[in-house]
Amino acid sequence: xxxxxxxxxxxxxxxxxxxxxxxxxxxxxxxxxxxxxxxxxxxxxxxxxxxxxxxxxxxxxxxxxxxxxxxxxxxxxxxxxxxxxxxxxxxxxxxxxxxxxxxxxxxxxxxxxxxxxxxxxxxxxxxxxxxxxxxxxxxxxxxxxxxxxxxxxxxxxxxxxxxxxxxxxxxxxxxxxxxxxxxxxxxxxxxxxxxxxxxxxxxxxxxxxxxxxxxxxxxxxxxxxxxxxxxxxxxxxxxxxxxxxxxxxxxxxxxxxxxxxxxxxxxxxxxxxxxxxxxxxxxxxxxxxxxxxxxxxxxxxxx
Ligand SMILES: [Zn+2]
Ligand SMILES: [Zn+2]
Numbered sequence: 652x653x654x655x656x657x658x659x660x661x662x663x664x665x666x667x668x669x670x671x672x673x674x675x676x677x678x679x680x681x682x683x684x685x686x687x688x689x690x691x692x693x694x695x696x697x698x699x700x701x702x703x704x705x706x707x708x709x710x711x712x713x714x715x716x717x718x719x720x721x722x723x724x725x726x727x728x729x730x731x732x733x734x735x736x737x738x739x740x741x742x743x744x745x746x747x748x749x750x751x752x753x754x755x756x757x758x759x760x761x762x763x764x765x766x767x768x769x770x771x772x773x774x775x776x777x778x779x780x781x782x783x784x785x786x787x788x789x790x791x792x793x794x795x796x797x798x799x800x801x802x803x804x805x806x807x808x809x810x811x812x813x814x815x816x817x818x819x820x821x822x823x824x825x826x827x828x829x830x831x832x833x834x835x836x837x838x839x840x841x842x843x844x845x846x847x848x849x850x851x852x853x854x855x856x857x858x859x860x861x862x863x864x865x866x867x868x869x870x871x872x873x874x875x876x877x878x879x880x881x882x883x884x885x886x887x888x889x890x891x892x893x894x895x896x897x898x899x900x901x902x903x904x905x906x907x908x909x910x911x912x913x914x915x916x917x918x919x920x921x922x923x924x925x926x927x928x929x930x931x932x933x934x935x936x937x938x939x940x941x942x943x944x945x946x947x948x949x950x951x952x953x954x
Contacts, residue, residue: 679719682710686727691735696728703727746779753785807843811909814846819872822879822905824856829908831936832860844909846872850921852911852928855891855944858904863891863944864936866929868921871909879905890940926952 689706693699703724710720749764751757761783771777810827813820823846828839844851849870855863855878867874879902881887882895894900910932913924930952932938938945 678715679723682715682720682723683726685710686723687730687735690727690730690732693732699727745776747777747781748784749781750784750786752788754788757785757788809842810840811844814872817846817872819846819875821903822875822907824906824908826908829854829910832856832862834936836936838910840909842912844871844912846870846875848909848912850913850915850925851909852913852925852932853907853909854932856906856908857894857898857944858900859898861894861942861944862936862938864910864929864932864938866925868925871907875905875907889944890946891944894940894944923952 685706686703689702690699693702707720707724711717749761751760765780768777768780808827810825811823812825813823826840828837830837847870850868851871852864852866853871853874855865857863865874865878878891881889881892882902882905885892885896895902895905911928913921913928915921926949930948930950933943933945933948937943939948940946
């Protein structure tokens with residue numbers, strides 16, 4: 652804005668330093684936008700030159716490269732002020748906006764999407780290439796600071812115990828740690844678990860020492876009842892159900908142990924977190940059929 656005294660006020664963006672983690676286009680577009688803005692505000696080219704010198708110093712002081720500032724300055728100098736003052740009509744092209752978090756890999760992901768975009772053009776709404784927008788990536792604050800903490804209130808002895816009163820109690824392996832039956836992996840239970848514990852990764856052990864790894868957001872009790880029902884009805888085709896049928900195991904022979912409870916932090920993606928942890932266990936503990944009772948590894952959990 653032009654004040655009566657002839658002073659020009661720049662937007663806050665002028666004060667953004669260049670040594671931050673912002674997109675290159677954003678960093679070069681800030682001087683360009685600011686010099687064009689200045690050209691709009693200045694009635695004559697001489698006035699623009701005067702003010703632009705001050706603006707250039709300000710940008711230089713903030714660490715912007717001289718080349719970028721020079722280009723932006725020239726753009727402003729030779730721009731036609733009349734057309735700059737006209738309101739621009741935005742194009743009405745309907746383009747999909749692809750929003751990606753801004754990280755060091757964003758550019759690569761964008762290139763991959765564009766490279767394979769032709770695969771999607773069979774759909775009429777995807778004829779135009781997408782517009783890319785970026786959201787702020789995770790910063791140190793997001794990684795380090797959690798306003799809500801783990802519930803560590805006077806917790807009883809760690810381990811898995813029966814709740815002494817539900818239909819699932821008979822399936823509980825009462826233990827303080829769970830040993831992989833065939834591999835040298837042992838999971839020490841870090842908290843107190845019983846039938847009502849939720850947000851867990853669990854292992855089901857069959858009488859012939861085969862393992863199934865699962866996860867649930869609900870209570871383990873509810874999930875085990877679901878497994879028992881699947882085994883009973885045999886309706887769902889899964890390695891677990893098939894193995895139980897083929898080997899003639901009974902429902903009562905199912906034993907389980909909670910391996911981990913995941914924190915329910917505010918703003919966290921608990922479902923994705925559970926799935927990812929589950930898939931890691933399946934991979935490292937090698938519980939895919941035929942060795943174990945899991946169907947496959949769901950790699951898409953990590954996308
Ligand atoms: Zn119970
Ligand atoms: Zn078995």
